Amino acid sequence: xxxxxxxxxxxxxxxxxLNLLKVLGPAHIWALGVGIVLVGxxxxxxxxxxKGGAFGALIACFVSGILYTxxxxxxxxxxxxxxxxxxxxxxxxxxIGPLMAFNVGLFMTLTYLMLNAGDVLVAGQLVQIGAQQxxxxxxxxxxxxxxxxxxxxxxxxxxxxxxTVNFVITAAAFLSIIILFIGVKPWAPGEVLLHKELLTxxxxxxxxxxxxxxxxxxxxxxxxxxxxxxxxxxxPGRALPLGTMSGIITLLIxxxxxxxxxxxxxxxxxxxxxxTLAPLYDSARMTGSPFLIVLLFIGTLLSAIxxxxxxxxxxxxxxxxxGRDRYLPEWFAAVHPKYRTPFRSILFLTPxxxxxxxxxxxxxxxxxxxxxxxxxYTFMPxxxxxxxxxxxxxxxxxxxxxxxxxxxxxxxLILCAAxxxxxxxxxxxxxxxxxxxxIVASLWFAFYRYRYVKRGAQFTMPWPKPVGY
Amino acid sequence: MWDIVANxxxxxxxxxFLWMAWDFFVINAKYDENVLVSSREGLDELLPAGDQSTAxxxx
Numbered sequence: 001x002x003x004x005x006x007x008x009x010x011x012x013x014x015x016x017x018l019n020l021l022k023v024l025g026p027a028h029i030w031a032l033g034v035g036i037v038l039v040g041x042x043x044x045x046x047x048x049x050x051k052g053g054a055f056g057a058l059i060a061c062f063v064s065g066i067l068y069t070x071x072x073x074x075x076x077x078x079x080x081x082x083x084x085x086x087x088x089x090x091x092x093x094x095x096i097g098p099l100m101a102f103n104v105g106l107f108m109t110l111t112y113l114m115l116n117a118g119d120v121l122v123a124g125q126l127v128q129i130g131a132q133q134x135x136x137x138x139x140x141x142x143x144x145x146x147x148x149x150x151x152x153x154x155x156x157x158x159x160x161x162x163x164t165v166n167f168v169i170t171a172a173a174f175l176s177i178i179i180l181f182i183g184v185k186p187w188a189p190g191e192v193l194l195h196k197e198l199l200t201x202x203x204x205x206x207x208x209x210x211x212x213x214x215x216x217x218x219x220x221x222x223x224x225x226x227x228x229x230x231x232x233x234x235x236p237g238r239a240l241p242l243g244t245m246s247g248i249i250t251l252l253i254x255x256x257x258x259x260x261x262x263x264x265x266x267x268x269x270x271x272x273x274x275x276t277l278a279p280l281y282d283s284a285r286m287t288g289s290p291f292l293i294v295l296l297f298i299g300t301l302l303s304a305i306x307x308x309x310x311x312x313x314x315x316x317x318x319x320x321x322x323g324r325d326r327y328l329p330e331w332f333a334a335v336h337p338k339y340r341t342p343f344r345s346i347l348f349l350t351p352x353x354x355x356x357x358x359x360x361x362x363x364x365x366x367x368x369x370x371x372x373x374x375x376x377y378t379f380m381p382x383x384x385x386x387x388x389x390x391x392x393x394x395x396x397x398x399x400x401x402x403x404x405x406x407x408x409x410x411x412x413l414i415l416c417a418a419x420x421x422x423x424x425x426x427x428x429x430x431x432x433x434x435x436x437x438x439i440v441a442s443l444w445f446a447f448y449r450y451r452y453v454k455r456g457a458q459f460t461m462p463w464p465k466p467v468g469y
Numbered sequence: 470m471w472d473i474v475a476n477x478x479x480x481x482x483x484x485x486f487l488w489m490a491w492d493f494f495v496i497n498a499k500y501d502e503n504v505l506v507s508s509r510e511g512l513d514e515l516l517p518a519g520d521q522s523t524a525x526x527x528x
Contacts, residue, residue, distance in 0.1 A: 017509045343493065347493055
């Protein structure tokens with residue numbers, strides 16, 4: 001645990017303020033991004049197979065992979081320059097304006113909060129499933145509450161320990177996927193993997209493929225979370241692009257292996273409607289190897305814990321950043337004097353996660369998380385466009401400049417539109433309800449809360465005036 | 470035996486939440502509110518104070 005008190009700051013300016021600690025490196029950024037996402041390889045993506053068959057899921061995996069590669073490139077450039085807690089929120093207030101920033105802050109908080117609730121719910125249920133397989137019936141609720149308590153405590157007591165733990169458990173979960181891949185002998189097609197027999201043409205045509213895009217996001221949902229740690233990174237210009245880009249590469253590899261293994265062992269009809277929620281675990285069961293079965297059970301559990309841990313970290317940073325600029329009450333912007341964490345934001349959001357985990361169905365929670373994430377991705381191309389237009393390359397120091405602009409931003413915008421259509425096909429009412437929620441929140445911000453915002457002071461980057469101003 | 474494990478999970482979770490609540494109240498009582506919310510975006514403790522003049526001026 002990091003134990004640094006106010007008195008350790010050296011300059012007079014710093015002794016007046018209590019800031020988050022800069023202790024993280026590229027490995028922690030990798031652990032944050034991949035840790036949040038990897039659970040999507042173990043469960044969730046499989047519903048894409050239910051919508052579009054095995055090949056539909058593969059196309060969704062590729063298309064979503066391109067979408068998130070664009071997200072990672074854009075985030076790497078902007079965050080390496082706007083290295084502040086709140087990630088995309090801090091970007092939005094600098095490049096677009098307060099109302100967009102408020103919405104982006106809400107999108108991110110709710111994306112991570114809902115995903116967190118889903119993660120701890122699944123972690124508790126996995127313990128229950130494990131006990132049932134040993135012949136004991138136990139409730140899942142105490143384990144869900146215990147996981148949430150432990151991860152909240154970890155986050156409360158310091159970011160370095162939080163993300164070091166995440167690095168270990170995320171690496172272990174990723175390793176379990178690699179070992180499963182080796183265990184199914186990919187060098188001997190037909191021996192264990194039966195792609196020839198199991199792969200069928202698209203069962204619902206191309207409309208099924210488009211519908212599958214909704215769940216293809218699961219392979220990568222949350223990689224943009226690396227930006228939330230920007231203020232706590234020792235060298236943002238180096239660590240953020242390195243951690244984010246290596247994270248998306250890890251996820252592209254994990255997603256390809258996951259699809260290849262699961263679709264080579266089980267028919268798409270089963271994968272698509274997997275009642276046990278965990279297709280990789282089921283793949284291990286199909287091999288009949290007790291070692292792989294235990295390993296993938298542990299890997300699935302670790303992935304859910306790592307995701308919840310990362311989400312607890314990110315949801316608190318987004319909420320904290322909104323409070324610091326008084327988009328929300330400033331009370332939330334308090335930093336713990338000993339642990340240097342946003343302790344009020346961490347504690348305030350935990351009971352909300354708990355209520356959603358215990359009382360709201362998993363499908364509803366996850367849908368809300370995906371939709372909020374998708375709205376955040378739609379903001380990114382506009383953000384990138386404005387950023388390059390107002391501060392062209394060379395006008396300010398960037399940690400990373402992504403190539404081929406505006407191609408990634410345009411691609412991201414088009415893929416977001418396609419994914420919105422896919423979501424509308426399956427969850428049209430939820431999409432409209434959520435849009436209504438954000439419109440009401442925006443009205444509250446514009447007509448009431450904005451009067452409290454630190455208007456000039458919120459623009460903290462030491463940049464020249466934007467081009468055209 | 471598994472019932473005991475479930476009960477132990479409840480007890481540990483409750484103890485953790487109680488400790489965090491206790492620490493939360495202690496910190497709020499011990500430190501001035503202005504100190505707790507004094508965090509500033511754009512300040513980098515790894516840089517000398519002089520390099521951060523732009524960020525400071527905007528406060």
